[in-house]
Amino acid sequence: MTSQGPDTELPLLIRAARGLEVERTPVWFMRQAGRSLPEYRALREGIPMLQACRTPDLVTEITVQPVRRHGVDAAIFFSDIVVPLAAAGVDLDIVPGVGPVVASPIRDRAAVEALPSLTADQVPDIAQAVRQTVAELDGVPLIGFAGAPFTLASYLVEGGPSRNHEHTKALMHGDPQTWDLLCSKLAAIATTYLRVQIEAGARAVQLFDSWVGALSREDYVRYVQPHSAAVLAGVADLGVPRIHFGVGTGELLTVMGEAGADVVGVDFRVPLDEANARLSGRYPLQGNLDPALLFAPWEPLERSIDAILDAGRAAPGHIFNLGHGVLPDTDPDVITRVVQRVHSRSAR
Amino acid sequence: MTSQGPDTELPLLIRAARGLEVERTPVWFMRQAGRSLPEYRALREGIPMLQACRTPDLVTEITVQPVRRHGVDAAIFFSDIVVPLAAAGVDLDIVPGVGPVVASPIRDRAAVEALPSLTADQVPDIAQAVRQTVAELDGVPLIGFAGAPFTLASYLVEGGPSRNHEHTKALMHGDPQTWDLLCSKLAAIATTYLRVQIEAGARAVQLFDSWVGALSREDYVRYVQPHSAAVLAGVADLGVPRIHFGVGTGELLTVMGEAGADVVGVDFRVPLDEANARLSGRYPLQGNLDPALLFAPWEPLERSIDAILDAGRAAPGHIFNLGHGVLPDTDPDVITRVVQRVHSRSAR
Numbered sequence: 052m053t054s055q056g057p058d059t060e061l062p063l064l065i066r067a068a069r070g071l072e073v074e075r076t077p078v079w080f081m082r083q084a085g086r087s088l089p090e091y092r093a094l095r096e097g098i099p100m101l102q103a104c105r106t107p108d109l110v111t112e113i114t115v116q117p118v119r120r121h122g123v124d125a126a127i128f129f130s131d132i133v134v135p136l137a138a139a140g141v142d143l144d145i146v147p148g149v150g151p152v153v154a155s156p157i158r159d160r161a162a163v164e165a166l167p168s169l170t171a172d173q174v175p176d177i178a179q180a181v182r183q184t185v186a187e188l189d190g191v192p193l194i195g196f197a198g199a200p201f202t203l204a205s206y207l208v209e210g211g212p213s214r215n216h217e218h219t220k221a222l223m224h225g226d227p228q229t230w231d232l233l234c235s236k237l238a239a240i241a242t243t244y245l246r247v248q249i250e251a252g253a254r255a256v257q258l259f260d261s262w263v264g265a266l267s268r269e270d271y272v273r274y275v276q277p278h279s280a281a282v283l284a285g286v287a288d289l290g291v292p293r294i295h296f297g298v299g300t301g302e303l304l305t306v307m308g309e310a311g312a313d314v315v316g317v318d319f320r321v322p323l324d325e326a327n328a329r330l331s332g333r334y335p336l337q338g339n340l341d342p343a344l345l346f347a348p349w350e351p352l353e354r355s356i357d358a359i360l361d362a363g364r365a366a367p368g369h370i371f372n373l374g375h376g377v378l379p380d381t382d383p384d385v386i387t388r389v390v391q392r393v394h395s396r397s398a399r
Numbered sequence: 400m401t402s403q404g405p406d407t408e409l410p411l412l413i414r415a416a417r418g419l420e421v422e423r424t425p426v427w428f429m430r431q432a433g434r435s436l437p438e439y440r441a442l443r444e445g446i447p448m449l450q451a452c453r454t455p456d457l458v459t460e461i462t463v464q465p466v467r468r469h470g471v472d473a474a475i476f477f478s479d480i481v482v483p484l485a486a487a488g489v490d491l492d493i494v495p496g497v498g499p500v501v502a503s504p505i506r507d508r509a510a511v512e513a514l515p516s517l518t519a520d521q522v523p524d525i526a527q528a529v530r531q532t533v534a535e536l537d538g539v540p541l542i543g544f545a546g547a548p549f550t551l552a553s554y555l556v557e558g559g560p561s562r563n564h565e566h567t568k569a570l571m572h573g574d575p576q577t578w579d580l581l582c583s584k585l586a587a588i589a590t591t592y593l594r595v596q597i598e599a600g601a602r603a604v605q606l607f608d609s610w611v612g613a614l615s616r617e618d619y620v621r622y623v624q625p626h627s628a629a630v631l632a633g634v635a636d637l638g639v640p641r642i643h644f645g646v647g648t649g650e651l652l653t654v655m656g657e658a659g660a661d662v663v664g665v666d667f668r669v670p671l672d673e674a675n676a677r678l679s680g681r682y683p684l685q686g687n688l689d690p691a692l693l694f695a696p697w698e699p700l701e702r703s704i705d706a707i708l709d710a711g712r713a714a715p716g717h718i719f720n721l722g723h724g725v726l727p728d729t730d731p732d733v734i735t736r737v738v739q740r741v742h743s744r745s746a747r
Contacts, residue, residue: 110416221694267668302649302668321616
């Protein structure tokens with residue numbers, strides 16, 4: 052046995068997220084736990100999404116499934132972006148084929164003031180699920196997650212998934228004080244939700260701002276960045292790496308980094324070396340294979356994987372991932388093959 | 400009467416598109432003809448979309464309605480991106496609430512080879528509708544339009560609207576020769592469709608590549624640009640300005656310009672002065688008010704209009720527009736007010 056410094060005992064993912072030496076590039080996939088896996092579909096049969104997310108044994112099994120099958124270097128906690136809202140008491144449901152549907156959309160001051168807050172004792176099941184999952188994962192790190200204030204606000208204001216976010220933007224521009232109150236409350240909810248996960252054993256967190264690519268940089272800086280920054284700052288004392296990701300955010304990479312990220316997630320539209328240049332080489336990056344390419348034949352897919360690994364070397368650290376979530380019809384064997392390629396191709 | 404050069408007899412829109420002197424900024428709106436207008440909804444009552452698009456009297460009236468109501472500086476020909484495909488003989492329908500649905504998605508070589516071509520004599524109704532509309536417009540210029548090859552291909556390959564374009568990208572990367580054949584055929588169809596409109600009296604054209612923002616720049620240049628360039632080159636001899644627009648194309652502005660545009664359309668995510676800088680000041684620009692802002696109170700909306708007019712002065716020409724189409728629930732009175740503001744604020 053050779054003697055090793057303490058750094059090499061950290062999981063690969065954490066070292067890459069910290070810009071430390073790695074023996075190969077770690078890899079995981081957004082939405083790796085879920086619809087693409089037959090063992091997931093079997094387990095979920097007849098169980099509504101929100102109920103599944105609040106049942107620790109199910110959450111544990113679903114979170115561990117892709118680690119077992121694909122050999123990825125991290126697990127992502129199985130949950131939904133609206134789970135902390137439901138736990139706080141917002142009347143909503145997750146409708147199959149639609150997404151979250153909010154009973155009473157929040158569009159005025161009174162509704163914002165009435166939005167409940169979230170305390171850790173409202174989500175004992177989440178803490179329990181994290182503890183069980185960490186035990187089951189046997190050293191593979193678990194990534195906790197929460198939706199960022201803008202994306203949560205969009206669901207609440209629109210009443211569900213939205214392509215254009217018109218009511219959200221109308222509130223943001225039309226009544227900035229109410230908007231700020233809404234996002235402050237959502238930032239507090241997201242912070243609580245992340246702290247619960249970290250305190251129960253999550254080794255990293257990802258703040259998902261799924262829809263934020265719908266904003267110009269100016270609007271992001273003015274209306275969104277302070278609230279995302281509050282969430283990221285709100286878990287800083289817990290010392291785990293904070294990954295910050297959104298879709299279509301080529302215009303926003305720098306300001307999303309400056310919100311307080313340790314790792315910036317990059318969608319598939321911007322090559323990692325270019326993203327690294329935009330970010331002045333200051334952040335380890337995560338990404339960014341186009342999930343649609345998992346439907347292509349292996350040869351072009353392999354070329355894309357290799358190109359991403361090459362481009363990722365420009366950054367101070369690289370966590371291989373997709374540039375968006377796994378699509379439901381993805382062949383899970385292809386996902387496994389991508390993991391194998393990343394592992395073999397990136398070994399030093 | 401003062402003597403005037405021939406340039407001042409050109410419509411405002413054409414002068415702005417050519418980077419010539421204008422007395423104020425011209426304005427029109429993508430999707431100005433359509434769902435936001437009660438007079439449109441009344442006229443369409445009970446008439447399927449494809450049928451409406453092939454009925455010259457209806458097309459004329461629908462195209463003219465927003466000019467009459469809002470006093471915009473151009474009309475956009477009322478049609479749908481899939482009309483030339485249907486006219487060529489592709490079995491498809493436009494389903495309310497869904498969009499185009501293709502009976503047999505095109506995913507292999509044989510299907511691509513079987514894709515029919517379009518000749519001008521298959522769309523006499525389109526030529527007639529354009530002629531009637533031009534007569535009715537009494538000097539206000541009509542903009543013709545067509546969907547670009549990538550966006551048309553996405554509808555045909557996916558079989559309908561798609562969020563992720565996975566089958567399209569799989570074909571593009573997996574079988575580039577079949578992809579190129581498909582896009583060459585679609586480029587020919589789009590070219591024919593635009594030539595028919597220009598020869599019947601359209602004074603400008605817009606090539607819409609609605610979904611192209613789903614691609615990285617590298618993929619755009621390799622798989623899409625040559626085919627869009629073929630369309631734009633294919634109408635060059637007719638001498639009308641060619642506007643080229645897509646959504647979420649901040650990464651693609653330069654390469655969309657280089658495809659052969661006279662005017663580059665900019666979506667709402669990139670300010671016009673920044674777009675102009677990316678394009679090295681080489682193109683008049685069109686855009687780029689966020690259509691969601693039409694749902695905000697007047698004060699922030701007015702500020703945004705003014706900021707766009709100011710930013711647009713950086714470019715060699717500016718046509719005011721939205722950064723995407725008018726949303727269905729938009730209040731038409733707000734649209735009229737935007738036109739009035741642009742007209743009064745931009746008068747020299």
